[in-house]
Amino acid sequence: MNSGTNNNIPIEIHDMTVAYHKKPVLWDIDVTAPEGKLIGIIGPNGAGKSTLVKAVLDLIPKASGWVKIYGQPYTDMRSLVGYVPQKESVDWDFPVNVRDVVLMGLYGQLGWFKRPKKQHIKSAEDSLKQVDMEDYADRQISQLSGGQQQRVFLARALAQDAQIYLMDEPFAGVDAATENAIIKLLSNLREKGKTVLVVHHDLSTIPKYFDWLMMLNMRIIAAGPVKEVFTTENLRRTYGGKLTVLTEAADKISQAGSVHK
């Protein structure tokens, strides 16, 4: 892979290493996401799936390497990127209603100080309609079921009207209705030419939901069209046993107290 930039590539990750407390959790990730595809990110627990998403979004520092969004740094392109965090990452007892949460998706466009206006409220309600939650706009978020919480998060990302969506386990712990709503939504996004990356756990649904796959276990095991990379051999390499070499190396580095650059 050349190190130059390409403006047609939604996400290009170049030789990226990410460490927590100086212990690497992602090693030399070098991968690109093709435009207009539904891309699954799979791997065992602790493989660094969420970390990968957060590093792309510049939420955590990189020990080395870089990420480009359509050829530019994330900070210049954040309006093109929508983020759906794990729903457990927030306090659902927070005293706001569903509409308030969806409006947060528009805060980026609004910028500092400006308040949401009528058109923003309307667009938040349109987003709710797309996930079949329009009747819940005034509902307190503490009264939602797990599936409804997830749909509110999706509506919030839709309100961002992004080109690229990064979703962290949207299918985790949701009911059948929500699962169907998410599937419908994903295919709508694909029709509109959006690029969607989804951290996913359920292997049995991968061929059905996704076009493309990143198989991750501290490093990229395989990345490519589902038909090509979703093989028993790759699954075994992703999930089979621990990657003792990398784990030991990470421990050594963390004890030494620095990461080489």
Next chain:
Amino acid sequence: MELSAAFWIILTGSLVAASCGILGSFLVLRKMSLIGDAISHSVLPGIAIAFIISASRDVLPMIIGASAFGLLTVFLIEILNKKWRVQEDASIGIIYTALFAIGVILISMMAGHIDLDQECVLYGEIAYTPWDIVIINGAEWGPRPVWFIGTVFIINILFIRTFYKEMVISSFDPALAMSLGFNVSLLHYLFMGMVSLTTVASFESVGAILVVAMLIVPGATAYLWTNRLPVMLILSVIFGILSSVFGYLLATYWESSIAGAMTVAAGILFLVSILLAPQYGLLGKFYNHLKLSVSFASDHLLLLLYRQLEREPQTLVIPGAVYQSTSTGRLPTLLALMKNRRDGRISKRKKHLYLTDSGKEMAHQLIQRHRLWERFASRELGLPDDEHVHESAHRMEHFIDENITEELYQVVNNEKSSKSKAKDKYEKK
């Protein structure tokens, strides 16, 4: 004179409590009450140093000193927690006690040289507020503490109004806020700066210990009453003002410390809220519990009468028998009976109870649901076909609404449920 003194004291107390209440609401929501606690103590060395350097009680050096130490506290706690991996609560405990102790030492060393003592630092001197008058060109402009805390109150209101949206998103979902380009840590430090400023302004009135109460109690009380943030902020101000007024009255009655009594009043308001708040209060919970018990009792009642009808149509049921044979207690059963009679499901003729047609229909549905769950429990949950399924159905029948009934129908009437299909598939692999 006496009346106007009371007025100034209550006004000062209200402004302290309201300023602290607004910021405290956000501290509570951000799960940072302990940080507020820490700041309110660790600004002390800042105040002492400002006193020593400026040799006066001027406001500006005090604000600068206190804010510097407030932010230093937050910074040091973060360093200990993130870089040295000390637990967050331990970090807070270490930093604020250390800084507070330094403040106490500085003040005790300077005792006699400066007009500041430990007593005042710990308990405040709100009682002297009316006599600490600002005099400009010989004219009296009201008590100095009122001007100070009043200004801070207005700054707090402006801060929250200006950064409302940013405060909400960074408190609820900091990761999203960062990904959208909001400088979450800058806002965090701004907010901590506001807490420091408010603490200094409150300090000389109510003292270090009671500032903590004012920062946390009104906000936590307001949170019990509502789940709308704007309402919560307004309520925290109202509870602050109420604490101040009742506190003053209590202090006059007890002839005690005013600041102490105001804090006790805040505590009493909190206790009352625990009892009365509609959704989270004990009374609200009791009401919800009773409502649930009544609906259980109602189901039991209908089933009892229905089974009686099936078995021995001639047997008559008197109300007394009903109380003995249901397990939900007398009061819920009585209320359930009244409700069903009002809704025309049960009628009473010559002291005996009968199901009306709509009552029969309702009981029939209940039995169907019960049986549906028994079938589901035996087939899908793998419970043995005896007491187990019956007990399970007995517990569940109250909770099965139309949606669940529909789903149960599908599961039970399909040849195989999705779950057992998935299992088959897995086993084939």
